[in-house]
Amino acid sequence: xxxxxxxxxxxxxxxxALLDAVGEAAFPARVAAVLCxxxxxxxxxxxxxRGIPARVVDHTRYPERAAFDAALAEAIDAWTPDLVALAGxxxxxxxxxxxxxxxxxxxxxxxxxxxxxxxRTHQRALDAGVRIHGCTAHFVTPALDHxxxxxxxxxxxxxxxxxxxxxxxxxxxxxxxxxxxxxWFAEGRLRVVDGRVALDAAQEAAxxxxxxxxxxxx
Ligand code: GRF
Numbered sequence: 001x002x003x004x005x006x007x008x009x010x011x012x013x014x015x016x017a018l019l020d021a022v023g024e025a026a027f028p029a030r031v032a033a034v035l036c037x038x039x040x041x042x043x044x045x046x047x048x049x050r051g052i053p054a055r056v057v058d059h060t061r062y063p064e065r066a067a068f069d070a071a072l073a074e075a076i077d078a079w080t081p082d083l084v085a086l087a088g089x090x091x092x093x094x095x096x097x098x099x100x101x102x103x104x105x106x107x108x109x110x111x112x113x114x115x116x117x118x119x120r121t122h123q124r125a126l127d128a129g130v131r132i133h134g135c136t137a138h139f140v141t142p143a144l145d146h147x148x149x150x151x152x153x154x155x156x157x158x159x160x161x162x163x164x165x166x167x168x169x170x171x172x173x174x175x176x177x178x179x180x181x182x183x184w185f186a187e188g189r190l191r192v193v194d195g196r197v198a199l200d201a202a203q204e205a206a207x208x209x210x211x212x213x214x215x216x217x218x
Pocket of ligand 1: 012
């Protein structure tokens with residue numbers, strides 16, 4: 001059984017999806033703790049309601065990023081996790097922090113990377129006129145949103161979409177994808193070879209991630 005610490009900043013719906021998954025019988029990982037950089041994040045209450053230790057490392061108390069990163073690392077290491085999962089964690093982490101957790105730090109990003117790294121991904125996808133959008137689970141490396149891609153899930157962009165409707169469609173897929181990727185990690189199925197992820201998983205599982213949500217037309 002692998003242990004995991006989840007880092008959040010806000011709503012915590014991806015965290016909740018992970019908590020749902022680890023609650024299932026035979027899931028190969030457990031959530032040791034949730035850490036959050038914002039004292040009033042709604043996700044903290046969700047974690048507490050589920051009996052998960054939830055701690056705040058408030059970035060505003062650390063004028064320098066390195067000091068915040070060090071405090072965060074200390075809080076994480078108290079749980080000696082096998083995996084650190086960023087789930088809507090909205091702070092950029094320094095190179096030393098990323099190096100400390102190399103190979104065991106993952107993120108879920110709301111676009112089909114390498115398209116649309118950074119913020120406002122859904123509006124930028126609409127502005128670019130793409131017809132397919134989605135989400136990416138990836139290992140974290142120092143270059144923001146550029147680490148080795150583990151898996152992706154795609155959704156169509158529908159006529160009449162705005163950023164909110166598109167975000168909602170993508171979020172459904174995030175909640176499917178992230179627990180699956182954590183499962184693969186915990187089962188030892190992920191290896192990074194030459195900067196790319198070699199996935200030892202059933203082809204059917206990977207194929208099912210291309211989500212034919214056209215039936216989700218409103
Ligand atoms: C998600 O879309 C995630 O991909 C992005 O920020 C959002 C966080 O949502 N990084 P939540 O806090 O998991 O509900």
